[in-house]
Amino acid sequence: MALYSSETSLDSHRVRFVLAEKGINVDIVNVSEDESAAADLAELNPYNEAPTLVDRDLVLYDAGVINDYLDERYPHPPLMPVDPVSRAQLRLVHHRIIKDWFVLARELETATGKAAGQAARQLKESIIAANELFKMSEYVLSDELSLVDCTLGPLLWRLPHLGVKLGKPGASVEAYAHRIFSRPSFKSSLTQAEKDLVLDA
Numbered sequence: 001m002a003l004y005s006s007e008t009s010l011d012s013h014r015v016r017f018v019l020a021e022k023g024i025n026v027d028i029v030n031v032s033e034d035e036s037a038a039a040d041l042a043e044l045n046p047y048n049e050a051p052t053l054v055d056r057d058l059v060l061y062d063a064g065v066i067n068d069y070l071d072e073r074y075p076h077p078p079l080m081p082v083d084p085v086s087r088a089q090l091r092l093v094h095h096r097i098i099k100d101w102f103v104l105a106r107e108l109e110t111a112t113g114k115a116a117g118q119a120a121r122q123l124k125e126s127i128i129a130a131n132e133l134f135k136m137s138e139y140v141l142s143d144e145l146s147l148v149d150c151t152l153g154p155l156l157w158r159l160p161h162l163g164v165k166l167g168k169p170g171a172s173v174e175a176y177a178h179r180i181f182s183r184p185s186f187k188s189s190l191t192q193a194e195k196d197l198v199l200d201a
Helices: 010-022 035-044 063-073 084-110 113-129 131-135 147-158 168-181 184-189 192-200
Strands: 002-005 027-030 052-055 058-061
Touching: 002 010, 002 035, 010 063, 010 084, 010 147, 010 184, 027 035, 035 052, 052 063, 058 063, 063 147, 084 113, 084 147, 113 131, 113 168, 131 168, 147 168, 147 192, 168 184
Parallel strands: 002 027
Antiparallel strands: 002 052, 052 058
16 A cells, blocks of 8 residues: 655645554655656546555545545544444534635645735634534544544644644643644654644744
């Protein structure tokens, strides 16, 4: 199994976190440093984007599709509940994170000046508005780590780099983030470039 991954890509980090949590042996191919890997990726993925997972004859792209596949292909530890109602609730939260927070984070990666300030403010306010959600349980809507947490962790890791500081109003989010960042799987999912994002912030 091989994962074509970018060193600082938010979506690549989501997949690396799931792979680490499940202890899956995988060859990580860094497309940002390897020209031949970048050429291979262009042939494998019509969008020419990381992450792209190759498992024998199967080629998958889109972090959400890849993580769903990994959770079903390697069911231990499970990263989604068995109960369909709980699973649907988590999927809805996951959808909102991608549609609301990820869109703003991606905007912040390229925006400058007034546009960057506005996006940072929107992202901060939106995350703080969800502060109560992070008080309810150890992880999002659950006492067990889920695919939602594997999506949120990489985003929260990047907040300082993106110029977003939650402060006291986001205390529950900060505590939650610390629980995620403390997991050995999260630590091992970080590339050196991602570690440096926080040091440079």
